Amino acid sequence: MTSRALDIAVVGGGPAGLYFAVLAKRANPAHRIRLSERNRAGDTFGFGVVFSENTMGFLTEQDQQSYPAIMAGSRRWDPITVIHRGEVVRCGGVGFSAIERKRLLNILQDQAADAGVELLFQAEVSDLSSFDGCDLVVLGDGVNSLHREALAPEFGTYIEHGTTRFTWLATTKAFDSLTFFFERSDHGAFGVHVYPYSDERSTFIVETDEQTWLRAGMDRFSEDDTIVYCEGLFANHLDGHRLLSNRSLWTEFRTIHNRRWHVGNRVLIGDAAHTAHFSVGSGTKMAMEDALSLTQQLERLGSEVAPALVAFEAERRPRVEHIQRMAATSFDWWATFRHYVDWRPRQFAFHLLTRSQFRYDTLKLREPAFLEAVEEEVGTDWIPSRSVAVSDRGPAALHLLGPAAVSPEGRVSPSDLLTEGWGDRLKDARARWPERKLGIQLRHAGPRGACHDRAEGLDDPLPQDRNWPLFAASAVAFGRGFPVPAALDAAGMEKVAVDFRTAAAEAARLGFDWLELQFGHGYLLASFLSPLTNQRADVYGGTMENRLRFPLSVLAAVRQAWPRGRMLAVAISAVDCAEGGATIDDAKVIAGRLYEGGADVITVLSGQTVWRSVPPYGRVFNMLAAGKLRNECGIPTMCPGGITDDDDVRSVLLSGRADYVRFDSASR
Amino acid sequence: MKIGIGLPSTVAGADPTLIAAWARQADTGPFGSLGVHDRLLYDSLEPLTTLAAASAVTERVDLACLVAIAPLRPAALLAKQAKTVDALSQDRLVLGLGLGPREDDYQVSGVAYALRGRIFDQQLAELRMLWRRADLGPQRGRSRPKLLLGGGSDLALLRLARYADGYVHNGGPARGFRSAADRVMSAWSDLGRPGRPELWGLGYFALGPGAYEEGRRDLLAYYAFTGGFVSRIAAGLLASPEAVRDFTRDYAESGCDHLILFPTVARLEQVERLAEAVALL
Numbered sequence: 001m002t003s004r005a006l007d008i009a010v011v012g013g014g015p016a017g018l019y020f021a022v023l024a025k026r027a028n029p030a031h032r033i034r035l036s037e038r039n040r041a042g043d044t045f046g047f048g049v050v051f052s053e054n055t056m057g058f059l060t061e062q063d064q065q066s067y068p069a070i071m072a073g074s075r076r077w078d079p080i081t082v083i084h085r086g087e088v089v090r091c092g093g094v095g096f097s098a099i100e101r102k103r104l105l106n107i108l109q110d111q112a113a114d115a116g117v118e119l120l121f122q123a124e125v126s127d128l129s130s131f132d133g134c135d136l137v138v139l140g141d142g143v144n145s146l147h148r149e150a151l152a153p154e155f156g157t158y159i160e161h162g163t164t165r166f167t168w169l170a171t172t173k174a175f176d177s178l179t180f181f182f183e184r185s186d187h188g189a190f191g192v193h194v195y196p197y198s199d200e201r202s203t204f205i206v207e208t209d210e211q212t213w214l215r216a217g218m219d220r221f222s223e224d225d226t227i228v229y230c231e232g233l234f235a236n237h238l239d240g241h242r243l244l245s246n247r248s249l250w251t252e253f254r255t256i257h258n259r260r261w262h263v264g265n266r267v268l269i270g271d272a273a274h275t276a277h278f279s280v281g282s283g284t285k286m287a288m289e290d291a292l293s294l295t296q297q298l299e300r301l302g303s304e305v306a307p308a309l310v311a312f313e314a315e316r317r318p319r320v321e322h323i324q325r326m327a328a329t330s331f332d333w334w335a336t337f338r339h340y341v342d343w344r345p346r347q348f349a350f351h352l353l354t355r356s357q358f359r360y361d362t363l364k365l366r367e368p369a370f371l372e373a374v375e376e377e378v379g380t381d382w383i384p385s386r387s388v389a390v391s392d393r394g395p396a397a398l399h400l401l402g403p404a405a406v407s408p409e410g411r412v413s414p415s416d417l418l419t420e421g422w423g424d425r426l427k428d429a430r431a432r433w434p435e436r437k438l439g440i441q442l443r444h445a446g447p448r449g450a451c452h453d454r455a456e457g458l459d460d461p462l463p464q465d466r467n468w469p470l471f472a473a474s475a476v477a478f479g480r481g482f483p484v485p486a487a488l489d490a491a492g493m494e495k496v497a498v499d500f501r502t503a504a505a506e507a508a509r510l511g512f513d514w515l516e517l518q519f520g521h522g523y524l525l526a527s528f529l530s531p532l533t534n535q536r537a538d539v540y541g542g543t544m545e546n547r548l549r550f551p552l553s554v555l556a557a558v559r560q561a562w563p564r565g566r567m568l569a570v571a572i573s574a575v576d577c578a579e580g581g582a583t584i585d586d587a588k589v590i591a592g593r594l595y596e597g598g599a600d601v602i603t604v605l606s607g608q609t610v611w612r613s614v615p616p617y618g619r620v621f622n623m624l625a626a627g628k629l630r631n632e633c634g635i636p637t638m639c640p641g642g643i644t645d646d647d648d649v650r651s652v653l654l655s656g657r658a659d660y661v662r663f664d665s666a667s668r
Numbered sequence: 669m670k671i672g673i674g675l676p677s678t679v680a681g682a683d684p685t686l687i688a689a690w691a692r693q694a695d696t697g698p699f700g701s702l703g704v705h706d707r708l709l710y711d712s713l714e715p716l717t718t719l720a721a722a723s724a725v726t727e728r729v730d731l732a733c734l735v736a737i738a739p740l741r742p743a744a745l746l747a748k749q750a751k752t753v754d755a756l757s758q759d760r761l762v763l764g765l766g767l768g769p770r771e772d773d774y775q776v777s778g779v780a781y782a783l784r785g786r787i788f789d790q791q792l793a794e795l796r797m798l799w800r801r802a803d804l805g806p807q808r809g810r811s812r813p814k815l816l817l818g819g820g821s822d823l824a825l826l827r828l829a830r831y832a833d834g835y836v837h838n839g840g841p842a843r844g845f846r847s848a849a850d851r852v853m854s855a856w857s858d859l860g861r862p863g864r865p866e867l868w869g870l871g872y873f874a875l876g877p878g879a880y881e882e883g884r885r886d887l888l889a890y891y892a893f894t895g896g897f898v899s900r901i902a903a904g905l906l907a908s909p910e911a912v913r914d915f916t917r918d919y920a921e922s923g924c925d926h927l928i929l930f931p932t933v934a935r936l937e938q939v940e941r942l943a944e945a946v947a948l949l
Contacts, residue, residue, distance in 0.1 A: 457861075481793060481797070606858075615826075617858065621854055664854060664857035665857045667853055668867070668923025
């Protein structure tokens with residue numbers, strides 16, 4: 001099928017615009033495509049660009065012409081190298097390639113010219129009205145897109161500003177792979193990402209936190225100052241090679257989001273539409289995938305521009321947002337690595353490599369030798385002693401029973417365990433798992449309570465004739481069909497604290513070794529902690545300090561009854577996973593106060609505090625939050641959530657992100 | 669893992685009277701279930717009425733709707749129809765529900781595509797209450813069919829763990845199924861559901877001389893709306909007994925409980941050919 005010929009204007013001659021022009025012109029030579037680039041053909045900035053190889057695979061399938069030429073001009077390598085505290089740690093099986101940006105653009109410029117694209121250089125497009133007669137205007141004018149800014153309200157542009165400072169340099173030393181290294185100066189910790197893009201050049205990106213950057217006086221640095229400082233700091237990695245600059249200013253990374261990628265016949269592609277922190281190496285890849293998708297949708301829909309733009313965005317947005325999420329967690333690592341620079345080199349490298357898309361199980365497929373090296377350094381004998389079970393799955397040193405309600409009105413479902421039932425459960429568990437210590441979780445229903453048992457489903461409120469009154473911080477129903485709970489009054493608080501204390505005393509008397517208090521997941525204490533459910537105007541609502549007041553008093557009551565020397569865990573929903581809800585920064589404060597208040601360990605959960613909270617389900621999905629509380633705040637953590645096998649356990653424990661892991665109840 | 673076979677109800681140009689013969693034959697064969705898809709604007713049959721017909725000529729196999737596009741149907745009528753098919757088949761209905769990816773199906777139904785997620789949430793809550801009502805018969809048999817949900821977003825997983833008994837995957841290599849299943853399990857455990865959800869997978873087959881080209885054409889037509897993705901779907905077509913064997917083995921190893929292989933060629937001999945391929949396992 002040949003599509004209708006279109007008159008297309010492309011603004012910006014970066015990878016996105018050029019590649020789109022090439023593909024679209026090839027797909028239908030009858031299109032008229034004019035590409036305007038404000039610089040000269042040979043001008044370019046930014047040294048080399050990197051692609052992760054496996055993610056480029058699909059271009060190989062779809063584009064038999066440009067892609068081979070690009071790959072032919074690229075440097076390719078397999079491992080990631082982490083150099084830390086004098087040790088070189090390698091993890092293979094990753095696969096990257098990089099190409100000089102100028103070379104990539106030259107290839108695409110040649111192909112565009114061959115295909116018959118009209119290339120206009122030194123052509124500043126100040127006003128899109130000159131393209132009013134065009135069928136389609138493609139805006140590929142980069143992260144600082146002027147045309148996006150001019151239409152920012154229409155595109156719904158919002159920009160996240162990173163908290164680190166970085167600068168793009170190059171070096172004459174050709175490193176042999178993607179390499180990370182880290183050094184401390186008198187001012188703080190600096191990290192470097194390096195990758196080779198030719199036989200005599202590597203891209204060299206230096207990143208640090210804002211405080212360190214200010215302490216070093218870098219806000220006043222010239223390019224030469226930067227070179228001198230970095231050549232000194234990284235001298236032992238450079239082997240006498242020089243650093244090179246090219247408009248290498250210190251800057252903060254800006255993550256671009258747009259609620260719409262097209263307005264009328266104008267469409268954003270590449271960095272103009274979206275960016276993702278360079279540590280995941282996806283900017284150029286996304287730009288090229290955008291170009292391919294837009295071309296394919298135009299072809300498929302017979303050059304009908306409006307539906308093609310809708311289909312383009314529908315196809316690309318989920319993939320782009322996935323990469324942006326990955327990039328956000330990767331970026332967070334780069335914003336906080338100063339907490340880890342004193343770690344042993346291999347565990348440090350494992351922590352770095354598992355910051356975003358990799359886990360133990362995914363690395364095992366790529367490079368078992370790397371994991372063996374990590375395990376040799378960290379040891380593995382201690383792993384079972386830090387594993388907690390809730391079913392047969394193990395090995396585990398501790399078995400957690402429950403959840404148990406501290407009172408009949410504190411039940412979530414009719415069959416919830418009450419104190420009278422503990423003795424029998426304890427006896428059964430001792431017989432079944434003689435090698436495990438035993439613990440129990442205590443909870444009290446909140447906005448979420450008085451529901452059918454969970455065999456058939458969750459959050460299914462009992463009919464009025466079978467339910468019981470619910471209590472919460474405020475009179476806000478949990479969700480559809482739930483009764484409105486009563487706001488807990490002073491007498492109610494007193495009773496709840498006594499019930500928790502009594503239950504803890506009973507658990508101690510029966511010989512439980514471990515006690516966990518459920519302060520998350522939408523139950524009573526969670527309703528005080530979350531700003532989404534606590535609307536009180538008294539001393540138990542409003543500020544964080546106030547929202548913590550009642551949970552801390554319950555903890556204090558339990559602490560009176562629960563012996564020192566036996567473990568007391570408090571589970572919190574570290575993030576509400578809902579708009580306006582608690583974030584990890586809130587969790588740092590909450591966990592810190594609970595730890596000071598007598599909790600020995602914080603169990604890190606996500607969401608379920610309100611009906612609409614949606615946690616990021618998957619393997620080890622609470623791992624990053626647990627790691628942040630443990631390593632940035634010094635709070636011992638337990639990590640449940642998406643842990644079903646030994647690989648998951650190792651993802652968490654070997655990366656130092658929690659002190660304990662808890663197996664899930666269900667697995668494949 | 670049980671292996672099921674799809675009915676040719678979404679193979680364009682298929683003879684509708686083939687359904688009964690196909691179902692009868694599958695019921696005698698090694699198959700654990702019969703599956704159907706849902707699509708309005710296509711040369712296809714409506715899934716629940718097709719399963720009602722299949723229930724009349726079968727006694728054994730599960731009748732799996734993978735999946736009905738829920739927002740196109742009023743919740744009360746959907747509850748009634750599902751209960752009816754479940755009763756007619758003596759508790760053999762497996763009701764998969766989803767949103768469907770096609771905007772034109774919504775347009776022709778007069779349902780706002782943009783609101784589909786919100787409508788679906790409401791329907792799931794309503795269905796649960798409707799199925800519990802004493803005045804919404806039939807009252808024989810169980811109170812509701814087995815419910816499966818699909819979708820890959822975190823919200824979809826949350827819905828599944830909140831409302832359903834199992835997960836239905838949208839096809840493709842076992843690798844994708846495996847990672848989706850891990851996410852399903854993590855939601856299930858996180859929401860404190862006892863036991864484990866059933867995991868259902870699906871694939872497409874075309875067996876015998878000349879069947880591959882015919883089947884490929886069928887998939888290209890059915891999935892044309894997915895744009896560049898259609899070639900990958902078509903590339904997954906199982907066109908030899910060996911391909912069927914490898915695919916089913918990979919799914920079994922990935923924890924799948926029920927795998928339904930859908931036909932892309934509407935000829936009765938396909939049932940026999942798949943039965944033979946499955947017998948080799």
